[in-house]
Amino acid sequence: MTEPICLNNALSTFHDHWSPRIIASLNGQEVKLAKFQGAFDWHAHENEDELFLVIEGKFTMAFRDREVELKKGEMMVVPRGVEHRPMADAECHVLLFEPAGIVNTGNAVSSEKTNVAQWIKGTTPPSAPC
Ligand code: NI
Numbered sequence: 001m002t003e004p005i006c007l008n009n010a011l012s013t014f015h016d017h018w019s020p021r022i023i024a025s026l027n028g029q030e031v032k033l034a035k036f037q038g039a040f041d042w043h044a045h046e047n048e049d050e051l052f053l054v055i056e057g058k059f060t061m062a063f064r065d066r067e068v069e070l071k072k073g074e075m076m077v078v079p080r081g082v083e084h085r086p087m088a089d090a091e092c093h094v095l096l097f098e099p100a101g102i103v104n105t106g107n108a109v110s111s112e113k114t115n116v117a118q119w120i121k122g123t124t125p126p127s128a129p130c
Helices: 007-011
Strands: 022-026 031-039 050-057 057-061 065-073 075-078 085-099
Touching: 007 022, 007 031, 007 065, 007 085, 031 050, 050 065
Parallel strands: none
Antiparallel strands: 022 031, 031 085, 050 075, 050 085, 057 065, 057 085
8 A cells, every 4th residue: 555656567568458456545536547549429427527648659639619638748638527538648557536436438338448447467567666
């Protein structure tokens, strides 16, 4: 719990896109890592705000009336109820902070991208030295 978590090591434990992994939880919320590439589904979350922080690369958050580019070192909060669609031309690494149990595709009809995040498992613990 009180060991450092190396984001790069945690990111190296998975390779699939649009499939967030949980690295920490606090106060009913979860910190996750995800790899974005391509276009996600349009969706909104009725009751949850979502934080996106870019660790590596860049992606575009599309809203119904505009698009916002987010690059390494930048973050945004998408308020509950607002339709959004993340898109990345090249692989982008993102830290997410949002309530536990949130479904990534929100209110959208389930697709192959729908999943509930799992804790990172594997041979490289996220707490290994960076
Ligand atoms: Ni979302």
